[in-house]
Amino acid sequence: xxxxxxxxxxxxxxxxxxxxxxxxxxxxxxxxxxxxxxxxxxxxxxxxxxxxxxxxxxxxxxxxxxxxxxxxxxxxxxxxxxxxxxxxxxxxxxxxxxxxxxxxxxxxxxxxxxxxxxxxxxxxxxxxxxxxxxxxxxxxxxxxxxxxxxxxxxxxxxxxxxxxxxxxxxxxxxxxxxxxxxxxxxxxxxxxxxxxxxxxxxxxxxxxxxxxxxxxxxxxxxxxxxxxxxxxxxxxxxxxxxxxxxxxxxxxxxxxxxxxxxxxxxxxxxxxxxxxxxxxxxxxxxxxxxxxxxxxxxxxxxxxxxxxxxxxxxxxxxxxxxxxxxxxxxxxxxxxxxxxxxxxxxxxxxxxxxxxxxxxxxxxxxxxxxxxxxxxxxxxxxxxxxxxxxxxxxxxxxxxxxxxxxxxxxxxxxxxxxxxxxxxxxxxxxxxxxxxxxxxxxxxxxxxxxxxxxxxxxxxxxxxxxxxxxxxxxxxxxxxxxxxxxxxxxxxxxxxxxxxxxxxxxxxxxxxxxxx
Numbered sequence: 001x002x003x004x005x006x007x008x009x010x011x012x013x014x015x016x017x018x019x020x021x022x023x024x025x026x027x028x029x030x031x032x033x034x035x036x037x038x039x040x041x042x043x044x045x046x047x048x049x050x051x052x053x054x055x056x057x058x059x060x061x062x063x064x065x066x067x068x069x070x071x072x073x074x075x076x077x078x079x080x081x082x083x084x085x086x087x088x089x090x091x092x093x094x095x096x097x098x099x100x101x102x103x104x105x106x107x108x109x110x111x112x113x114x115x116x117x118x119x120x121x122x123x124x125x126x127x128x129x130x131x132x133x134x135x136x137x138x139x140x141x142x143x144x145x146x147x148x149x150x151x152x153x154x155x156x157x158x159x160x161x162x163x164x165x166x167x168x169x170x171x172x173x174x175x176x177x178x179x180x181x182x183x184x185x186x187x188x189x190x191x192x193x194x195x196x197x198x199x200x201x202x203x204x205x206x207x208x209x210x211x212x213x214x215x216x217x218x219x220x221x222x223x224x225x226x227x228x229x230x231x232x233x234x235x236x237x238x239x240x241x242x243x244x245x246x247x248x249x250x251x252x253x254x255x256x257x258x259x260x261x262x263x264x265x266x267x268x269x270x271x272x273x274x275x276x277x278x279x280x281x282x283x284x285x286x287x288x289x290x291x292x293x294x295x296x297x298x299x300x301x302x303x304x305x306x307x308x309x310x311x312x313x314x315x316x317x318x319x320x321x322x323x324x325x326x327x328x329x330x331x332x333x334x335x336x337x338x339x340x341x342x343x344x345x346x347x348x349x350x351x352x353x354x355x356x357x358x359x360x361x362x363x364x365x366x367x368x369x370x371x372x373x374x375x376x377x378x379x380x381x382x383x384x385x386x387x388x389x390x391x392x393x394x395x396x397x398x399x400x401x402x403x404x405x406x407x408x409x410x411x412x413x414x415x416x417x418x419x420x421x422x423x424x425x426x427x428x429x430x431x432x433x434x435x436x437x438x439x440x441x442x443x444x445x446x447x448x449x450x451x452x453x454x455x456x457x458x459x460x461x462x463x464x465x466x467x468x469x470x471x472x473x474x475x476x477x478x479x480x481x482x483x484x485x486x487x488x489x490x491x492x493x494x495x496x497x498x499x500x501x502x503x504x505x506x507x508x509x510x511x512x513x514x515x516x
Contacts, residue, residue, distance in 0.1 A: 001060060005030045007070045016081065027332040030064070034336075035294045037061065042291040042299050046282055062104045071097050085331075085483075092333040092482060095193060102177045102189060111170045115435050118163060124155040133432060134285040141238045146227075149235040153426050157408075160427035164407065167429035171403035174438070187400035190439035194341065195485065198397060201442060205390050208504040209418070212383060215508065219380055234415060234425045241384035242309055245373040251364060254281055254304040257314045260363060261300075264315070264353055267465040277321045279314075287313035290320035295335075298324050308374060311354040319350030326478040334482040341443045342486035345450030346478065352451070352462025359464045379510045386448060386507075389441040391418040396439055399428060445503075450490055452502040455512045457494040 002008065005026050013019040040054040064070070071094065078090045102108075119133045126148050131139060136152050143149055174186035183189040191198045209216070220232060223240045232240070258279045262272045272279065276296045281304035288302040288310075300321045302314045323346040329335050353359055355378040360371045391414055398410050412423030428434055433441070455461065458469045477489045487498050506512055 001064060003029070004033045004060065005064045007064070007067050007073070011069055011073050016077075019077065020086070024332075030061070031332065031336075033057070033061065038291060038293040042293055045289055045291065046280070046284065046299075046301060048285070062100050065097050065100045066104070088483075089331060089333045092337045096333075096337050098181060099193065102174075102181065102186075105173070105177050108170070108173050108177060111166060111173060112435060115163060115166050115170060115429075116432065118166075119430065119432055119435070122159060124152060124159075126151050126155070132285075137432075138285060140235060141242055143239070144243070146229075146236070146239075149239060150233070153235045153424075156430040157424060157427045160408075160429045163429040164427070167435065168403050168407075170435065171399055175400060175403065185400045187397055187439055194339070194443075195487075196442070196446075202394070202397075204500050205445065208500055208507065209387060209390065211504060212507050215383065215510075216387070219383065232419070232421050234421065234423070237384060237388055237419070237421075241381045241388075242377075244380050245308075245370075245377045247308070247366075247370050247373055249307045251366075252306055252308045252311060254302075254306050254310055257281060257302055257311055260311060260354075261314060261318055263363070264318075264359075264464065268467050268470045276325055277318075288317045290317040290324070292321075292324040295324070295329050308354065312351055315353045316347045316351040319347035322346065322350065322474075323478050326474050327481045328479050328483075331483075334480075338481055339486045340440070341446045341450070342477070342489070344443050344447035345486065345490075346473075348444075348447045348451040349454060349473070350463050352455070353464045356462040356464045359462075376510070379507070382448065383507055386445055387418055389444050391415060392433070393439075393442045393445075394418065395428060396434060396441075399434075445500075446498075449498065449500045449503045450486070452506050452512065453490060453494050453496075453498065456502040456505075459512075461512055 006029075007026075010019065010022055010026060013022055037054065037057050040051045040057070044050045044054060074090050074094055074097075078087060078094070081087060081090070122133060124131050124136065127145075129148075131152060136156060139152055140149055171186070178184075178186040178189035181189065183192060187198070191201075223232065223236075223244070224230065226244060227236075227240060229236065258272075258281065261279055265272050265275075277298045277300055279300045279302070281302055284301065284303050286303065288300075291299045291301070293299060298321050300314070300317050302310055302317065304310075320343055323338075323343055327335055327338065355375055357371050357375060360366045360374060366374075394414050394417075395411055398405065398414070399407065407428045408424065411425040411428055415421050415423055415425040454469075454473065458466070458472075460466055460469060463470060472493065476493050477486075480489060484492070490498050502512075
């Protein structure tokens with residue numbers, strides 16, 4: 001493995017200048033190896049077929065990063081080196097090593113993969129249609145037949161009987177691994193490693209959503225009237241949040257998404273054809289994704305369907321792609337170990353474009369009523385999906401605090417607390433997000449906080465035709481990457497520390513607050 005990253009060579013070097021040069025050389029080799037992994041990962045997401053080499057190569061990289069000699073060497077140089085930038089680089093690498101040691105523990109990975117395998121291989125038959133787990137999630141967002149959504153949740157919940165003990169053991173294994181590194185449990189590790197405080201997050205979200213309660217109730221009544229429901233249930237939440245408008249979705253041809261992105265970029269003086277961003281429309285079982293294979297090859301993939309939501313997804317992923325494109329490649333750690341919250345903040349900011357009145361009028365020639373519907377539907381989606389993420393984040397906290405709890409009962413209780421909806425909920429053991437992407441959903445709420453701080457500071461509704469704003473964000477937020485934390489970059493742009501205040505103002509007032 002020395003041809004990929006020669007740890008032993010680095011440990012033999014004692015001179016600081018020589019070591020720094022050799023370390024940079026080894027990182028370049030590791031970067032080339034990572035490109036191959038990224039290419040195979042992209043192919044897996046794009047085709048739903050996994051090359052056997054992917055797992056092998058991923059394990060090789062993980063083995064290199066968790067080499068005890070590598071960690072010990074970095075800890076020594078962290079003490080010796082005085083340069084602050086190098087100290088930060090080493091800190092980020094040591095943090096990544098810890099992440100790999102906790103997340104890629106053999107027992108944890110084995111159980112996680114087994115659970116995912118069970119869920120992904122399971123199918124459910126409803127009204128003559130067979131759904132796999134990915135299609136169940138899509139159906140909960142898209143299927144207009146309420147009885148189908150209800151029966152899919154019921155089927156998943158019944159299947160939880162075969163998953164619960166393994167899921168419970170996964171929680172315990174993650175907790176055990178986190179405690180080995182001095183954390184109270186796995187949830188504490190995830191929040192601490194992201195430099196977040198859960199109690200502060202919970203307190204601020206409770207205040208924010210409490211102030212939104214009149215609007216939540218108003219939307220609840222309008223939803224019941226719009227869809228003819230007497231009550232709301234868990235299988236309604238994602239569907240009503242993304243399907244409230246009655247606009248004919250065939251208007252929003254999937255074939256025009258790439259042209260829409262090209263047109264939007266032209267206002268930033270950017271040419272998609274001469275950029276590393278490759279926009280692809282594919283038939284995939286989810287909305288879309290962005291994958292940077294290398295700085296010269298950034299894949300932006302969108303599920304090819306006729307839907308305004310497909311445009312929203314496309315512009316969300318465009319935010320990720322632009323961040324990848326303009327993030328400085330000068331320093332490996334600053335480029336490779338970017339904050340999820342910072343990335344999602346940029347994605348949410350550019351997702352504003354397909355909901356802006358001017359864009360909707362110019363690009364699709366929609367009438368005022370249709371424009372108003374889509375703008376208002378964005379507010380509903382932001383409110384209900386943020387509430388859903390908050391509910392999930394509270395649920396995950398409780399699960400890691402007490403893995404032996406009655407999961408169905410805890411989930412049902414929190415659903416009532418957050419949404420004022422009676423259970424049953426979807427059982428936690430059946431939710432792939434909690435298995436494969438644990439303690440992640442709060443990042444989307446922070447991201448919307450970033451979006452609305454920027455919208456308030458620059459006094460914009462979104463990024464359409466905002467070339468000057470784009471240049472400032474590119475120079476101050478995207479290019480520096482992890483030279484500065486996302487909080488420091490937000491403060492540099494907005495002149496104040498991060499706050500949820502402006503996201504709350506948007507949720508309460510249904511629009512970006514204007515400066516007085």
